[in-house]
Amino acid sequence: MTATDTSRASRPSRARRPGAWTPWLYLAPALVLIGGLLVYPLYQLGLISFLEYTQAQVSGGEPTSFQGLGNYTELFRDAQFRQVLLATVVFAAACVLATLAVGCALAVLLTRVRALPRLALMLAALGAWATPAVTGSTVWLFLFDPDLGPVDSALSALGLSGFEGHSWTYDRYSAFGLVLLEVVWCSFPFVMVTVYAGLRAIPAEVLEAAALDGASQWRIWRGVTAPMLRPILVVVTVQSVIWDFKIFTQIYVMTNGGGVAGQNLTLNVYAYQKAFASSQYSLGSAIGVVMLLILLAVTLGYLRLLRRQGEEI
Amino acid sequence: MNALRIRRPWRLAAEAAALLVAAVVAFPLYWMVLAAFKPAAEVQSAAPRPWTLRPSLDAFRRVFDQQDFGRYFLNSLLVAGTVVVASGLVAFLAATAVTRFRFRFRTTLLVMFLVAQMVPVEALTIPLFFLLRDAGGTVPGIGLNTLGSLILPHLAFSLPFAVWMLRGFVRAVPEALEEAAYLDGASRARFLWRILFPLVLPGLMATSVFSFISTWNDFLFAKSFIISATENSTLPMALLVFFKDEGNDWGGIMAASTVMTVPVLVFFVLVQRRLVSGLGGAVKD
Numbered sequence: 001m002t003a004t005d006t007s008r009a010s011r012p013s014r015a016r017r018p019g020a021w022t023p024w025l026y027l028a029p030a031l032v033l034i035g036g037l038l039v040y041p042l043y044q045l046g047l048i049s050f051l052e053y054t055q056a057q058v059s060g061g062e063p064t065s066f067q068g069l070g071n072y073t074e075l076f077r078d079a080q081f082r083q084v085l086l087a088t089v090v091f092a093a094a095c096v097l098a099t100l101a102v103g104c105a106l107a108v109l110l111t112r113v114r115a116l117p118r119l120a121l122m123l124a125a126l127g128a129w130a131t132p133a134v135t136g137s138t139v140w141l142f143l144f145d146p147d148l149g150p151v152d153s154a155l156s157a158l159g160l161s162g163f164e165g166h167s168w169t170y171d172r173y174s175a176f177g178l179v180l181l182e183v184v185w186c187s188f189p190f191v192m193v194t195v196y197a198g199l200r201a202i203p204a205e206v207l208e209a210a211a212l213d214g215a216s217q218w219r220i221w222r223g224v225t226a227p228m229l230r231p232i233l234v235v236v237t238v239q240s241v242i243w244d245f246k247i248f249t250q251i252y253v254m255t256n257g258g259g260v261a262g263q264n265l266t267l268n269v270y271a272y273q274k275a276f277a278s279s280q281y282s283l284g285s286a287i288g289v290v291m292l293l294i295l296l297a298v299t300l301g302y303l304r305l306l307r308r309q310g311e312e313i
Numbered sequence: 314m315n316a317l318r319i320r321r322p323w324r325l326a327a328e329a330a331a332l333l334v335a336a337v338v339a340f341p342l343y344w345m346v347l348a349a350f351k352p353a354a355e356v357q358s359a360a361p362r363p364w365t366l367r368p369s370l371d372a373f374r375r376v377f378d379q380q381d382f383g384r385y386f387l388n389s390l391l392v393a394g395t396v397v398v399a400s401g402l403v404a405f406l407a408a409t410a411v412t413r414f415r416f417r418f419r420t421t422l423l424v425m426f427l428v429a430q431m432v433p434v435e436a437l438t439i440p441l442f443f444l445l446r447d448a449g450g451t452v453p454g455i456g457l458n459t460l461g462s463l464i465l466p467h468l469a470f471s472l473p474f475a476v477w478m479l480r481g482f483v484r485a486v487p488e489a490l491e492e493a494a495y496l497d498g499a500s501r502a503r504f505l506w507r508i509l510f511p512l513v514l515p516g517l518m519a520t521s522v523f524s525f526i527s528t529w530n531d532f533l534f535a536k537s538f539i540i541s542a543t544e545n546s547t548l549p550m551a552l553l554v555f556f557k558d559e560g561n562d563w564g565g566i567m568a569a570s571t572v573m574t575v576p577v578l579v580f581f582v583l584v585q586r587r588l589v590s591g592l593g594g595a596v597k598d
Contacts, residue, residue: 022501026410027422029403030472037441037469038429044440058443109331112324117331124338130581131342132530134549135570139345142563150344150361157360185341246433249532253553268435268533275439276537288436299431 045292049285058281071286080262081270081287088245088266091176095183095244100237102184103191110196122193129189137253140182144168169255172263179250179264187243191236198232199225238302242295248272267291345574348567349373356564372568376555382569384544385551390576392460392547393528396467397521403468404475404520405483405513409505411476412483413491429473434466438537441466445538458542463534471524478523482516483509522584529577548573 049071056062075081106125110118131139144151146167155163169175202225210220248268255264258273265273267287275284348356350368355361376382411419411426442457445465449456455465486509494504532549539545552573555565 020416023410023414023416023419026406030407030476033403033465033469034429034472037444037466038432038434038437041437041440041444042432044444045437048440106331106334109327109334112327113331114324114328117328117335120335121331121338124335126581127342127578128338130526130577131574132526132549132577134530134532134552135345135574136341138552138566138570139341142348142567143341143344145561145563147359148357148361148563150363153360185338242431242433246435248435249530249549252532268433271436272438272533272537276442281439285439288433288439291433291436295431295433299428303427 042292045285045288048282049289051282053282053285055279058279067282071282072290075283075286075290080265084262084265084267084270085290087176087264091180091266092241092244092247095180095187095247096237096240098180098184099187099191099240099244100233103188103236104195104233106188106192107195107199110192111199125189125192128185129193131186133186133249134253136182136186137250140178140185141169141254144178170260172259175255175259175264179247179254182250182254183244183247187240191240194232194236195229198229202228234302234305238298241298245295245298246291342574345567345570348564349571351564353564356567372564373572375562375565376568376572379565381544381546382551382572385546385548386572388460388545389529389547389573392463392467393525395464396471396528397525399464400468400471400475400524401517401521404472404479405510405517407472407476408479408483408513409509412480426473426476430477434470435533437466438533441534442537457538458540458545460545462538463528463531463547466534467524467528467531471527474523475520478520479513479516482513486512518584522580525580526577529573 050067050069051057052065052067052070057064106121110121113121128136143149146152146165152163152166155166168178206224207220210224215223246268247266251258251264251266251269252272258265258269262270262273268291271284271287271291274280274287344363347363347365349372350370351365351372352367352369353371355365355367356372411423445455445462446457449459449462453459455461490508491504494508499508530549531547535547535550539547539550543550548569552566552569555562555569
C-alpha cells in the first residue's frame with residue numbers, strides 16, 4: 001500500500017498521462033466475461049423466478065406472463081420444498097460441523113507428531129482433497145456397495161449380523177450419512193492444512209511464556225491459541241458453509257438423483273430436477289433465488305466479521 | 314510447534330493415531346486403484362480381498378474400447394486447458410489494473426470480485442441454459458451441446474477468485490522495477506508482458522489449480538448443457554455410463570475414476586508448494 005502511494009506521488013504524470021482508461025482496458029476482458037456470464041444470468045434468474053416459464057413458454061406456444069411472487073408462494077406452500085429446505089440446512093450444518101471438527105482435530109494432531117507421520121497424513125489428505133467430487137462419490141458408493149463392497153463384507157466377517165447385502169442408500173438417514181462421510185473426506189483437508197498453517201504461525205515464545213506463567217493447556221488454548229486462530233477459523237467456516245450448502249454432485253451421484261422418492265433431495269438438486277426434469281423453469285429459478293439469498297446473508301455476515309477484525313481490502 | 318516438550322508415550326500415541334488416520338483417509342483411493350487393476354472375477358467376488366496377485370489392465374481396456382472414453386478425456390482436457398490459460402491471462406490483466414493503478418471505483422470493483430466468489434454458480438444453470446441456447450443461434454461454437462458452452466461459464470466463474478488471489482503476486486513485484494523499465498524506454502505493453510508477466514507466472518500456476526479443478530470436476534454444467542451431442546461430453550458424464558440397472562460394472566467405474574483422478578493428482582503435486590504460499594498470501598491480504 002505504502003509503496004503504491006509514494007510512487008504515485010513521485011510520478012503523478014506517469015499515472016495520468018497515458019490515459020486514465022488504461023486500467024479499464026486491462027479490466028475489460030474480465031468485466032465483459034463476468035458481466036455477460038455472471039451478472040446478466042443473475043438478473044435473468046431473478047426475472048424468470050417472477051414469470052410463468054414452463055415448456056409451453058420456452059417453445060413459444062404460450063406467451064410468458066408475469067406472476068409477481070406467485071412462484072414463491074407456490075414454493076412455500078409446497079410441503080416437499082419445505083422439507084427439502086429443512087433437510088438442506090440440517091445436512092449442510094452437519095457437514096460443516098463434522099468437517100471443522102475433523103479438520104481442526106487433525107491440525108492439532110499434526111503439531112504433536114514428528115516429520116514422517118505428518119508427511120503421511122498430509123499426503124493422504126492431499127489425495128482426498130484432489131479427488132474430483134464425481135470420482136469420490138463413485139468410490140465411496142463402491143466401498144458401501146451391498147453386494148461387492150468391502151465395508152459390508154468386513155462387518156459381516158466381524159460377526160455382526162444384518163450387514164450381509166445391507167443397502168446404505170435405501171434408508172433416508174443412512175444415505176445422508178454416507179454422503180456426509182464422502183463430503184467430510186474430501187473437504188476436511190482444506191480445513192486441516194489451513195488451520196495447521198495458522199497454528200504454526202503462532203510464535204512459540206508466546207506459548208512458552210504462557211506455560212511458564214503456569215497456565216494450563218486449556219487456559220493456553222482459550223487465552224492464546226483460539227483468539228489468534230479466529231480469523232482463520234472464520235475463513236474456513238464460511239468457505240465450508242458455502243460449499244456444503246450447495247452440494248450437488250455427491251447427492252446426485254450417490255443417491256441417484258435425490259434418493260428413493262426424493263428423500264435425499266437438497267435445494268440444488270431439487271432446483272435442477274424442477275427445471276430440467278419437469279420443465280418448471282420458473283420454480284427452479286425461484287429455488288435458486290432462495291439459495292442465493294441465504295448464501296448472501298452468510299457472505300454479508302462474513303464481510304462484517306472481517307471488518308470488525310479491522311482487515312482492509 | 315512444541316513436539317519436544319510432549320512426553321514420550323503421548324507423542325507415540327499421537328503418531329500412531331496420525332498414521333491410522335492417514336491409512337483410513339488413503340483407503341478409498343487405494344481401493345479405487347486396486348479395483349481398477351483387479352481381474353473382473355475378483356471384483357465380482359462377494360468376499361473382496363485387499364490385494365490382488367494377478368493385476369490386469371482389462372478394466373482400462375474395457376473403458377477405452379466400449380465407450381468413447383478417450384474422446385471424453387480429450388474433451389475434458391481441452392475444456393480445462395482452455396479455461397486455465399484464458400483465465401490466467403484475463404485475470405493477470407485485471408489483477409494488474411487493480412493493484413498497479415489508482416482509479417475511481419477501484420474499491421467497489423474489489424468488493425465486487427469478493428462478492429462474486431460467493432455466488433452459487435449452480436443456481437445460474439437455468440438462465441445460462443437459455444443464454445447459451447440463444448447465443449448458439451447467432452455464434453456457432455458457444456451454443457448448447459458445444460465445448461464452448463462449458464468453457465465460457467467456467468472461464469467467467471474462475472475469474473473473481475483468480476483476480477483476488479493474483480493481487481498478492483502482482484503487488485509483490487517491486488514498483489522500482491516498473492520505474493526502471495520505463496526509464497529504460499520500455500513501453501507499457503513491453504513492461505506488462507516481458508517483465509511483469511514472467512515474474513507473476515508462479516502465482517498464475519498456483520491460481521490455475523483452482524480453475525483447473527473446478528472445470529475438470531464440473532458435473533452440473535456438463536450434464537445440463539451437453540444434451541444430445543454425446544461426442545462433446547466430458548469425463549463425469551462418461552463415468553455414469555457404467556452405472557447400469559442390471560448391475561454396475563464396478564471394475565470399469567473404478568478404472569474410469571482412476572483415469573479421471575490421476576491428472577488432478579499430478580497437477581496438485583506439481584503446484585502444491587506454490588499453492589500453500591499463494592493461499593497464505595490470499596488469506597493474509
